[in-house]
Amino acid sequence: MNLKIGSIAILLMVLLACNAEKVEKPYNKGISVTPRPTSIVKGEGVFTLNRKTVFVAESEQISEVITLFAKKLKTSTGYEMDVVNTNPRDNFINVVIETQQLANDEAYKLKVTSKNIEITGSTIKGIFYGLQTLLQLLPAEVESSTLVTDVDWNIPIVDIQDEPRFKYRGLHLDVCRHYVPVEDIKKHLDMMAMFKMNKFHWHLTEDQGWRIEIEKYPLLTQIGSKRIEGEGNEYGGFYTQQEVKEIVAYASDRMIDVIPEIELPGHALAALTAYPEYSCTGGPFKVRNIWGVEPDVYCAGKEETFEFLEDIIDEVVALFPSEYFHIGGDECPKTRWESCMLCQRRMKEEGLKDEHELQSYFVQRIEKVLLAHGKKMIGWDEILEGGLAESAAVMSWRGEDGGIEAATHGHDVVMTPGNWCYLDHFQGDSRVEPVAIGGYTTLEESYSYEPVPEQLKAEMAKHVLGTQGNVWTEYMYTPELIEYRVYPRIIALAEVNWTSKENKNFTDFARRMDNQYVRMDMHDINYHIPLPEGPCNKVVFTNSAKVEFTTTRPVKMVYTLDGSEPTAESAVYEQPFNLSENTEIKIASVLSSGKMSKVRTIVVEKQPFKPAVDVGTKRKGLKEKYTKGDFIYVADLEKVKDWTETASDVNLPPAYTNAQIDEPSAHILSGYIEMPEDGIYEFSTNVDQFFLGGQLLINNDGEVKRFSRNNTTVALKKGKHEVKLIYLNNIIGGWPQAWNGPRIDFRLQGTDEFTKVSQEMYSF
Structure with a gap:
């Protein structure tokens, strides 16, 4: 009886799927692959994915990668796509590794005909990226977490050849100012994979919190992961070593390396609160509950400090198989060292002329520890002070000068200057956007970034590994607000990293983003939609008022004037309002998918001039x-x-x-x-x-x-x-x-x- 009922239910689902009205959504029209491939030749017609479509894989390694994509396809399409090892006559997706055809180990070719699809990669990474492009050729609903029945799963006939411009395509995430749960980190990793990014820079320690379990030093998380906020509540959170392994494995399945950052010698107050003996003064300390830079840093004069850090590094490197280990090295005040007898004695013994050279000594000692573990050190551009070993790489954040200097001296560099790459900046008017640290970087500005400065020619230019978006979370109080800051600007930087300079075009990128917004909707990403800007929330006039709105990038605005909430079908804003009566304007931006921004309410009020008061005052001030x-x-x-x-x-x-x-x-x-x-x-x-x-x-x-x-x-x-x-x-x-x-x-x-x-x- 139960089997019979189940069979009827399945049959009904199939009939409903077949009879559902299938209308091509405007955002699914055209090809929206992002980042833009090296070459796309579009043909006529489509390949239609159906229940009988199969994957063809020549090896177990390829089958494992296909499994991740087959699972996604089953969720949204309902198709259980088998993986076979021989080609059928038609209706198949052939996935092969061909080392001779493609020199770049992340390159791929994708050829779609009406009868079959072939994806060729020089390595498993190329295969992975070819499959990501295949997903992006399908309607955006392929990313749905539930069954979709109202779209045709058509793939346009195309011939694509593609490879990345840069080998380092990164996203940095500070989880110290505000902790990000494991499941939310996985969301970011899913987005990175979708847009072919491959480096996740995980900022794990700070003055405001220590976020990684170190078994030899349990107080780092028992004490150092918690702070008492100015509002009086306790804030905390950290990742167990098992959770770290889980995230590293999840990233690895998506061809992403996770690079840990353990800050030193500065930004160490959380660690020193737990273990004050490694400071210059001995404490006591409290985990910092305000933003900014803390003067208390690791003592460079104590051998015990280096033993402490070596123990931490021993545990951390065992968790992260990545080539690089980030040591921070930025914003280290020297005030404690200047008055510390042990630090001054160290300087005298080592022949160091000032505290800047003492920092270089500190960093180079740690570098030797990392080299012994087979790791390459990478740090912010302050680590250039005093010179670096050949293996060290630099992240240039204080503009591009540090990167230019590093490349000139033969060091690899990741360019991350704030004007383009800092995703904690405002991306709209500070009066209407959520509070941020400052700065102003629009989507177009991020997209416009060119990672290779003109000063770097030929051999020096090859040291530019790529760029990354930096996400400092001081004013990102929730995972949702982090997403609001990160997306879609990180996608612009993904295209900066992947697509050749000649192939970039912001107008076309903005068109393709209409499709990508829907894909992010399927992953519940709280991305930024430009808000209507211009007036403040209350506009006063005496005779008449002209109220005008703009947005930071082209997007439709809809409004009402009767106090009702606007919808995607409301009147479209096309010109300024000229008003002579009290009015409540409600206005929002709306994407081609119909998704709307937050609604802004502007009260427009006619009022007489408020009269001055006739009063005598005797003193200035209040x-x-x-x-x-x-x-x-x-x-x-x-x-x-x-x-x-x-x-x-x-x-x-x-x-x-x-x-x-x-x-x-x-x-x-x-x-x-x-x-x-x-x-x-x-x-x-x-x-x-x-x-x-x-x-x-x-x-x-x-x-x-x-x-x-x-x-x-x-x-x-x-x-x-x-x-x-x-x-x-x-x-x-x-x-x-x-x-x-x-x-x-x-x-x-x-x-x-x-x-x-x-x-x-x-x-x-």
């Missing part, structure tokens, strides 16, 4: 009352009973810019601000709350206030207006308010630049 204590939200001030009041001439800033991070406080400032003329003003501030004329104008309560993201406009008459500022000197999201201090900026409508409110504008 009145202040303050209290010591750790306050995260403005509501926390309700419990304060003891305030200290003062009347001074201090202004904002620099009144509190030197406040101690470890001495949190709250400040309420009040008085008047004098505006120079009648006008509509846009205000920007990093204080928690800004009141004007008794009304809350800007509310940043509880946010990371590194950048102002809640600007607003108001119509003001010339003269004095009552103001109140509430400023909490606290730490939220790793950002200490004390680093910037409170400030108010303004600009008159029609001007581009903001002006800081001056001392003379405040009075009380």
